[in-house]
Amino acid sequence: MIMxxxxxxxxPASPVFIWSSLVAALLLDMLPLGRAPxxxxxxxxVLVFWNVHQPLRIGIGLAFMFGLGVDVHQTAxxxxxxxxxxxxxxxxxxxxxxxxxxxVPSQAVQVLPLFFAAHLVELAIRLVNGDAFPGWSxxxxxxxxxxxxxxxxxxxxVPQRRAPDPDENRPL
Numbered sequence: 001m002i003m004x005x006x007x008x009x010x011x012p013a014s015p016v017f018i019w020s021s022l023v024a025a026l027l028l029d030m031l032p033l034g035r036a037p038x039x040x041x042x043x044x045x046v047l048v049f050w051n052v053h054q055p056l057r058i059g060i061g062l063a064f065m066f067g068l069g070v071d072v073h074q075t076a077x078x079x080x081x082x083x084x085x086x087x088x089x090x091x092x093x094x095x096x097x098x099x100x101x102x103x104v105p106s107q108a109v110q111v112l113p114l115f116f117a118a119h120l121v122e123l124a125i126r127l128v129n130g131d132a133f134p135g136w137s138x139x140x141x142x143x144x145x146x147x148x149x150x151x152x153x154x155x156x157x158v159p160q161r162r163a164p165d166p167d168e169n170r171p172l
Contacts, residue, residue, distance in 0.1 A: 010157065010160040010161060011159075011160045011161070012160070013053065013054050013057070013159075013160055014159065015057065017159055018050055018054060018057060018058065021046055021050070021156055022043070022046055022047070022050070022058075022062075022066065024046075025042040025043040025045065025046035025047075026043050026066060026069065026070070028042045028043075029041060029042050029043045029070065030073055036137070037134040037135060037137050037138035037140075037141065038137045038138065038140035038141050038144070039141060039144075040141050040144040040145045040148060041118075041119075041141065041145065043066060043070065043085075044084075044085060044088055044115065044118055044145065045115075045145050045148055045149070045152055046152065046156070047062075047063050047066065047085060047088065047089055047092070048088060048089070048092045048111055048114060048115075049149075049152055049153065049156055050156075051063070051088075051089045051092035051093050051096065052092050052093075052095075052096040052099055052100065052107075052111075053096075053100075053156075053157075055092075055093045055096050058089075059089065059093070060086050060089045060090055060093070062089075063082075063085040063086050063088065063089035064082045064085065064086050065082075066085060067079075067080075067081040067082030067083070067084065067085035067086065068081075068082045070082075070085075077125060077126070077129050079125075080122060080125045080126065080129075081122065083121060083125065084118045084119075084121045084122040084125075085118070087117060087118060087121050088114055088115070088117070088118040091114050091117065092111070092114060095110070095114075099111070104149070104150045104153050104154075105150060107149060107150075107153070108146045108147065108149035108150055109146070111145075111146055111149055112142060112143070112146040115141070115142035115145045115146055116139075116142045118142075119138060119139075119141055119142050123138065
């Protein structure tokens with residue numbers, strides 16, 4: 001892949017770090033904070049990040065499995081989050097090459113429709129199931145997730161960043 005000029009060369013992502021970040025996001029979603037409709041879905045945010053940066057390691061099947069785990073934990077309709085995360089991962093993998101060409105704030109604007117689509121899929125499944133409409137405050141969750149995208153990008157790319165090498169004879 002051709003890199004933008006000025007973009008830093010990254011080390012390979014450690015599978016242990018990828019899995020630990022996904023499990024940490026899952027545990028953060030499982031905290032008993034009272035699941036308000038406007039709360040951001042941290043697991044969805046981390047899944048999109050890794051689907052964009054490591055699409056061969058983190059795929060749709062893993063998103064489905066994490067979604068089933070969230071469904072079981074929240075006693076939601078089995079498959080509700082699984083379908084939402086699968087849709088989110090598919091679209092994130094679809095745009096991952098284009099997305100990486102943009103700076104991080106522009107990436108946040110471009111992942112916003114993905115988060116809206118995932119929350120709308122989840123809402124549609126809830127409404128078909130007969131649940132009550134959660135109110136318009138559920139539209140804040142995708143906005144908060146897109147707002148957290150730059151912070152997530154910085155935090156999850158820290159272990160991959162190289163220290164600047166003072167050797168002038170090596171181009172990388």
